[in-house]
Amino acid sequence: MVSSFEKKFVLHLPSSTENLALIRDFVSKIGAQAGLEQGQVSMIELAVDEACANVIEHAYGSDQTKEVIVRARLNEDTIEIQVEDTGKGFDPGTIEQKELTKLIAERRSGGLGMRMMQMVMDEVQYSIKPGERNELRMIKRLKRS
Amino acid sequence: MVSSFEKKFVLHLPSSTENLALIRDFVSKIGAQAGLEQGQVSMIELAVDEACANVIEHAYGSDQTKEVIVRARLNEDTIEIQVEDTGKGFDPGTIEQKELTKLIAERRSGGLGMRMMQMVMDEVQYSIKPGERNELRMIKRLKRS
Amino acid sequence: MANSFAVSNAQHGEISILMLDGFLDAHTAPDFEEAIQKEVNAGRTKVVVNCEKLTYISSAGLGVFMTFIEEIREAGGDIKICGVIPKVMQVFEILGFHSLFDIVGDVPQAAAKFAEGAEGG
Amino acid sequence: MANSFAVSNAQHGEISILMLDGFLDAHTAPDFEEAIQKEVNAGRTKVVVNCEKLTYISSAGLGVFMTFIEEIREAGGDIKICGVIPKVMQVFEILGFHSLFDIVGDVPQAAAKFAEGAEGG
Ligand SMILES: Nc1ncnc2c1ncn2[C@@H]1O[C@H](COP(=O)(O)OP(=O)(O)O)[C@@H](O)[C@H]1O
Ligand SMILES: Nc1ncnc2c1ncn2[C@@H]1O[C@H](COP(=O)(O)OP(=O)(O)O)[C@@H](O)[C@H]1O
Numbered sequence: 001m002v003s004s005f006e007k008k009f010v011l012h013l014p015s016s017t018e019n020l021a022l023i024r025d026f027v028s029k030i031g032a033q034a035g036l037e038q039g040q041v042s043m044i045e046l047a048v049d050e051a052c053a054n055v056i057e058h059a060y061g062s063d064q065t066k067e068v069i070v071r072a073r074l075n076e077d078t079i080e081i082q083v084e085d086t087g088k089g090f091d092p093g094t095i096e097q098k099e100l101t102k103l104i105a106e107r108r109s110g111g112l113g114m115r116m117m118q119m120v121m122d123e124v125q126y127s128i129k130p131g132e133r134n135e136l137r138m139i140k141r142l143k144r145s
Numbered sequence: 146m147v148s149s150f151e152k153k154f155v156l157h158l159p160s161s162t163e164n165l166a167l168i169r170d171f172v173s174k175i176g177a178q179a180g181l182e183q184g185q186v187s188m189i190e191l192a193v194d195e196a197c198a199n200v201i202e203h204a205y206g207s208d209q210t211k212e213v214i215v216r217a218r219l220n221e222d223t224i225e226i227q228v229e230d231t232g233k234g235f236d237p238g239t240i241e242q243k244e245l246t247k248l249i250a251e252r253r254s255g256g257l258g259m260r261m262m263q264m265v266m267d268e269v270q271y272s273i274k275p276g277e278r279n280e281l282r283m284i285k286r287l288k289r290s
Numbered sequence: 291m292a293n294s295f296a297v298s299n300a301q302h303g304e305i306s307i308l309m310l311d312g313f314l315d316a317h318t319a320p321d322f323e324e325a326i327q328k329e330v331n332a333g334r335t336k337v338v339v340n341c342e343k344l345t346y347i348s349s350a351g352l353g354v355f356m357t358f359i360e361e362i363r364e365a366g367g368d369i370k371i372c373g374v375i376p377k378v379m380q381v382f383e384i385l386g387f388h389s390l391f392d393i394v395g396d397v398p399q400a401a402a403k404f405a406e407g408a409e410g411g
Numbered sequence: 412m413a414n415s416f417a418v419s420n421a422q423h424g425e426i427s428i429l430m431l432d433g434f435l436d437a438h439t440a441p442d443f444e445e446a447i448q449k450e451v452n453a454g455r456t457k458v459v460v461n462c463e464k465l466t467y468i469s470s471a472g473l474g475v476f477m478t479f480i481e482e483i484r485e486a487g488g489d490i491k492i493c494g495v496i497p498k499v500m501q502v503f504e505i506l507g508f509h510s511l512f513d514i515v516g517d518v519p520q521a522a523a524k525f526a527e528g529a530e531g532g
Contacts, residue, residue: 029170
């Protein structure tokens with residue numbers, strides 16, 4: 001099942017949370033086809049969901065006329081996911097990673113998404129050009145079933 | 146659920162029959178999200194499967210390094226599907242639509258795919274530039290559940 | 291996952307029952323083709339294709355039935371199709387397969403059809 | 412379809428049981444938030460969230476638990492989480508929710524926890 005060449009998949013879709021299910025399915029099918037462990041596929045799905053939810057809500061402020069792009073590159077040893085937007089961008093370095101107990105005390109629901117991506121993927125890297133092209137690249141080293 | 150603007154979805158993926166399941170899922174999720182009847186979604190899935198199987202097998206001769214592109218545009222009243230390849234192309238006008246009994250007598254398994262698309266979709270239209278860009282556009286008028 | 295497909299084989303007297311499970315498309319049709327080819331090669335031409343668990347079929351799957359039906363009928367056998375769910379039946383009907391193939395409810399009915407045929411002939 | 416989600420409500424004495432079903436993500440989290448908000452507004456702060464049928468959760472879903480837990484505990488109540496399937500439990504654990512929330516096996520166990528709390532206090 002493992003091929004020697006890189007397999008590339010791209011998905012473009014309207015920036016709406018109703019499309020998160022489609023995005024998870026896209027990732028799940030690619031993962032299953034690559035023969036990845038179901039548990040690992042679930043975790044990659046989760047990271048991509050978080051990344052896209054952030055683009056939809058923060059980069060585009062829920063403007064459904066905007067477009068989210070999800071790229072997946074499948075290699076022998078890694079899956080690389082890239083999420084792209086042309087929205088407002090942000091400086092990831094300034095996002096404080098507060099303790100969960102602090103967030104609870106402040107009754108804040110946010111601040112979990114980026115943490116989740118970091119916990120789940122092996123590499124998470126932003127490249128931000130506000131209004132032009134913001135990219136989030138995530139890499140996971142593969143375990144095959 | 147029906148929005149006033151057009152919703153565009155694009156899927157790029159390697160030309161391999163193992164990706165047909167992913168393609169059907171892509172169509173199925175878009176259809177379900179648009180609130181189409183399940184029966185109608187199944188038929189559109191089938192037409193897109195046939196179109197992509199033809200590209201993978203005929204346009205690209207099963208060369209998995211090539212790319213298939215599937216576009217879906219969802220409007221109030223129609224879903225428009227476009228399947229694109231840069232493969233060898235063909236002249237759809239020259240494809241004879243033989244009687245099923247004749248095909249059986251000749252022990253041929255082929256020749257059913259284009260017929261299926263025509264039966265299932267409201268419009269089916271090819272635009273062929275061999276090696277450059279071959280497009281198959283199909284339109285279905287929607288029934289919502 | 292959604293492109294999984296399996297075909298399994300059971301022998302009931304001189305009737306071969308092929309059970310299809312899952313999605314039959316251009317990716318999985320070769321597995322089905324191989325399974326029928328095996329029956330034909332072994333001279334077993336009374337074939338029942340049980341579609342109870344078949345959830346999807348495209349023209350690539352229909353093509354497999356078409357490739358073999360003539361040869362099998364000439365050899366005095368037939369392909370009886372049974373257990374087809376409505377969604378799959380619709381695909382058979384779009385191309386007019388219901389008038390070219392013997393499609394019945396379940397395996398016993400398919401077997402009965404073969405028995406009738408044997409008596410009649 | 413894969414982004415369907417439903418939350419239903421049952422009252423057992425002073426305990427409110429919210430049953431989650433399906434996929435809890437940024438799209439569906441507002442429905443869950445609304446359901447908890449209703450309980451809080453009505454002064455019902457002994458809440459059991461039954462996750463037996465919850466097949467997926469993202470941080471947007473976890474965020475709903477976080478928003479309310481402090482307010483509910485200050486009012487003398489709690490959110491007990493039960494019936495979590497392994498795949499969902501893994502997500503709770505990634506962010507350390509298992510040490511901040513009372514996660515138990517099933518609804519009776521969750522109810523027992525509330526009873527204990529009432530006796531103890
Ligand atoms: N793609 C993005 N574009 C713009 N801002 C973002 C993006 N992703 C995250 N952010 C900012 O970082 C913050 C933290 O994000 P995150 O940890 O995912 O939590 P949440 O989304 O729940 O607030 C967000 O509130 C937002 O201000
Ligand atoms: N996208 C395509 N590119 C090149 N040739 C095609 C394409 N689609 C169809 N054809 C040609 O038309 C013929 C009929 O196609 P079809 O009706 O789908 O049946 P089948 O694919 O089973 O042969 C094919 O055998 C092929 O020669």
